[in-house]
Amino acid sequence: MALLEIKNLTAGIEEGEILHGVDLSVNPGETHVLMGPNGAGKSTLGNVIMGSPAYNITSGTIILDGEDITKMTANERAKRGLFMSFQNPLEVPGLSLEAFLRSAIREQTGKPVRFFQYKKDIEEICKLLDMDESYVERDLNVGFSGGEKKKAEIFQLLMLKPKLAILDETDSGLDVDAVRTVSKGVEHFAKQGGALIVITHSTRILEALNVDHTHVLVKGKIAAEGGAEMVDEINENGFEKWVK
Numbered sequence: 001m002a003l004l005e006i007k008n009l010t011a012g013i014e015e016g017e018i019l020h021g022v023d024l025s026v027n028p029g030e031t032h033v034l035m036g037p038n039g040a041g042k043s044t045l046g047n048v049i050m051g052s053p054a055y056n057i058t059s060g061t062i063i064l065d066g067e068d069i070t071k072m073t074a075n076e077r078a079k080r081g082l083f084m085s086f087q088n089p090l091e092v093p094g095l096s097l098e099a100f101l102r103s104a105i106r107e108q109t110g111k112p113v114r115f116f117q118y119k120k121d122i123e124e125i126c127k128l129l130d131m132d133e134s135y136v137e138r139d140l141n142v143g144f145s146g147g148e149k150k151k152a153e154i155f156q157l158l159m160l161k162p163k164l165a166i167l168d169e170t171d172s173g174l175d176v177d178a179v180r181t182v183s184k185g186v187e188h189f190a191k192q193g194g195a196l197i198v199i200t201h202s203t204r205i206l207e208a209l210n211v212d213h214t215h216v217l218v219k220g221k222i223a224a225e226g227g228a229e230m231v232d233e234i235n236e237n238g239f240e241k242w243v244k
């Protein structure tokens with residue numbers, strides 16, 4: 001059974017439709033890449049899957065693990081194992097990354113966090129991400145550099161261990177070393193059996209991953225699909241043949 005099954009999804013904002021009938025299916029543990037020109041609707045699709053209240057779903061269904069989540073809130077979806085790393089992570093003054101995580105874990109599992117294991121996880125993941133532990137005590141994303149925000153997103157991903165993570169340009173704006181570090185984190189998640197939808201304009205983050213499927217979104221529709229080879233093809237020829 002597919003982990004995520006999107007059928008004929010139409011969604012948009014008050015001013016108009018952005019996604020015009022998207023189908024997409026992800027099996028447990030698979031890595032999917034979502035590519036497409038600027039403004040195609042990739043972030044919108046991610047946000048709609050995650051349940052952002054900024055968008056209205058006008059038709060179609062989103063099924064997670066056999067359960068219809070189309071009408072659920074973002075919170076309810078997160079509890080069921082969905083996670084999204086945002087293209088522009090929000091700054092949250094007054095709430096530390098650590099406190100945010102603790103409440104997210106508590107909310108998702110329905111149990112208080114087990115302190116020693118939790119501290120150990122934090123330590124291990126900080127090491128994996130080459131991240132100073134002091135970031136965990138700082139207010140979430142406040143004053144974080146662009147690259148640090150992206151690392152903080154991956155930190156959350158590794159702590160929360162969702163079933164499916166949508167990464168929206170998590171590799172953009174990162175220096176060479178940071179891309180490698182973030183890739184390592186994402187690879188770690190994938191190796192533990194996590195499924196991924198990676199939205200990206202670059203191939204660097206994909207080098208560490210085994211890509212199962214590639215989807216090309218153009219003007220709110222899936223214009224083409226293929227395997228890992230499609231990423232190289234797009235790198236060489238761009239999206240021209242799908243943009244009419």
Ligand SMILES: Nc1ncnc2c1ncn2[C@@H]1O[C@H](COP(=O)(O)OP(=O)(O)OP(=O)(O)O)[C@@H](O)[C@H]1O
Pocket residue numbers: 013018036037038039040041042043044045054087
């Ligand atoms: N909340 C919103 N309000 C108004 N317009 C929106 C909103 N969200 C998306 N759009 C519009 O929908 C289109 C798709 O935007 P989206 O951010 O999904 O593109 P994208 O494929 O992620 O592009 P990029 O590669 O530049 O990140 C754009 O024209 C954008 O301006």
Ligand SMILES: [Mg+2]
Pocket residue numbers: 042043044087168
């Ligand atoms: Mg985007």
